[in-house]
Amino acid sequence: MIAYRSRLAFWSGVVAVCGGVALHLPMYLGAGDMDYRLSGMPVDASMRAGMGLILVGLGVAAYGLIPRGAVDVNRGPAAGWRVTALDDAPLSRPHVLLLLVMAAAVTIDVMKPTTLAFVVPGVAEEYDLKSASNPGGGAPVALLPLVALIGMVIGSALWGWLGDTLGRRASILLAALMFIGTSICGAMPSFEWNLVMCFLMGTAVGGMLPIAFALLAETIPARHRGWLMVLIGGDVAGAYLVTSLLAATLEPRFSWRIMWLIGLPTGVLLVLLNRWIPESPRFLLAAGRVAEAEAVMARFGARLVRVAAEPGAEPEDRGRYLQLLRPPYRGLTGAIALFGLAWGLVNNGFLLWLPTNLRGLGREAGDAERLLADAALVGFPAVFVVAWLYGFVSSKWTMVGVVCLTSAPLAAFAVLGEDVGRRPWLLQALVVALLVGTSATLAVLTPYGSEVYPTRIRARGTGLAGTCARAGGLIGVAAVVVGVVPSSLAGAAALGAVPTALAALAVMHYGVETRRRRLEEIAPYEDQRAGMRR
Secondary structure, eight states: OOOOSOHHHHHHHHHHHHHHHHTTHHHHHHTGGGTTOOTTOOOOHHHHHHHHHHHHHHHHHHHHHSOTTOOOTTTSTTTTEEEOGGGGOOOOHHHHHHHHHHHHHHHHHHHHHHHHHHHHHHHHHHHTOBBTTBTTOSSBTTHHHHHHHHHHHHHHHHHHHHHHHTOHHHHHHHHHHHHHHGGGGGGOSSHHHHHHHHHHHHHHHHHHHHHHHHHHHTTSOHHHHHHHHHHHHTHHHHHHHHHHHHHHHHHHHHOTTHHHHTHHHHHHHHHHTGGGOOOOHHHHHHTTOHHHHHHHHHHTTOOOOEEEOOTTSSOOSOOOGGGGGSTTTHHHHHHHHHHHHHHHHHHHHTGGGHHHHHHHTTOOTTHHHHHHHHHHHHHTTHHHHHHHIIIIIOHHHHHHHHHHHHHHHHHHHHHHGGGGGGOHHHHHHHHHHHHHHHHHHHHHHHHHHHHSSOHHHHHHHHHHHHHHHHHHHHHHHHHHHTTSSOSSHHHHHHHHHHHHHHHHHHHHHHOOOOTTOOHHHHSOOSOTTTOSOO
């Protein structure tokens, strides 16, 4: 049930990528007596060889991963047929294993951009870069998250195309291999090389999340799909908690670089879990790979029932990004785009600078990270409430509620500014509320985007949601880089408060209810004039 072009080529590529990363470690380990400061050191021969080995390994692994006969979903002989039995299947052991693996994938994926917030202060200090705590530095440290976000925007769009063309599973594993290879960001001696590696890391991060949720949406039964996907999407809070704990524990001892280097073991873990990542049966059927679809369905305790689409029920246009901007998807796509932009502005326009700003309020290194870890720990149980509301009450109105929850503490930070530092209890409460709101916003954004589009453009639609979320962050960081908005507490909060309120209004008007509805019922084939059934 797991198809390879060449299993040997795939695993040989994995070994080559890991070996290339290992060749970068001697320089890092040798700088232990200098607090792991590598600034000013040259890129030696072993590091160059390692980079070459990583590139070769990625190419070989990609060749071995993509199965023979993989076709675009628009060219398969079974395109336009629908899977019905999968939504009636009970949750089984393979479902649970898939959920656990995807939860691990989402955690690993979200840890990457979350790490940016914790490495920025150390990067600014080592390379003497301009930041809120070092206004007299050289180049702005905001360039680091800026290039990472550019990569995420590109990666979300690129992986959306890959997911609809080559398959969900192949795209997820390619992103995992990129995670391994780009962990060498922690061993780069110059700031310029850090920028290059962060860009490449961003492309993989931007692609992983939407494809993982497209796979889940097409595999989990309808009556469990909503709450389970939000529960996994809410693992962003868990990722923030894990990252903040790792930063508080490891960064004081091994410097900020260790936060990038842990991408090696986490990426390897995800690749080793690949046997429990199936291909989407809906994708396989749409691509004409009926025998494989039937095998996957049998694995999940369901029988494949294929029903030809009624004449005129589904548009015949090929799946492409332009379809997302045409009726009946236009209004819905606009609402999802604004929702994603608002989240990105908050996550990368405010939370990115929060550790730095907390230090500016008098918090010592490590103390700020512990405050954020405590806040994430307190707010983590809220994800279960959000999952219940999304899956059993209303998906649409849960989205409206979480974005309003994000807007409220931002408004408070914008009004109070640095005065909030004089009230520790209020600071803690606002940080908890903000982490809950932003975590819940991302938790519902990607699942929702994976539910409302048909199979032929589902990965593209989910990728668009991710692209807009990353683009929002890109705008937020760019505004700081060019000096339009200061990275201060009040300025960063004001940047996100208004867009989040607008996102709530857009979802109220254009959102569609997905709770416990089959994917084929949600996609707006029938009402071309009014858009979606609400």
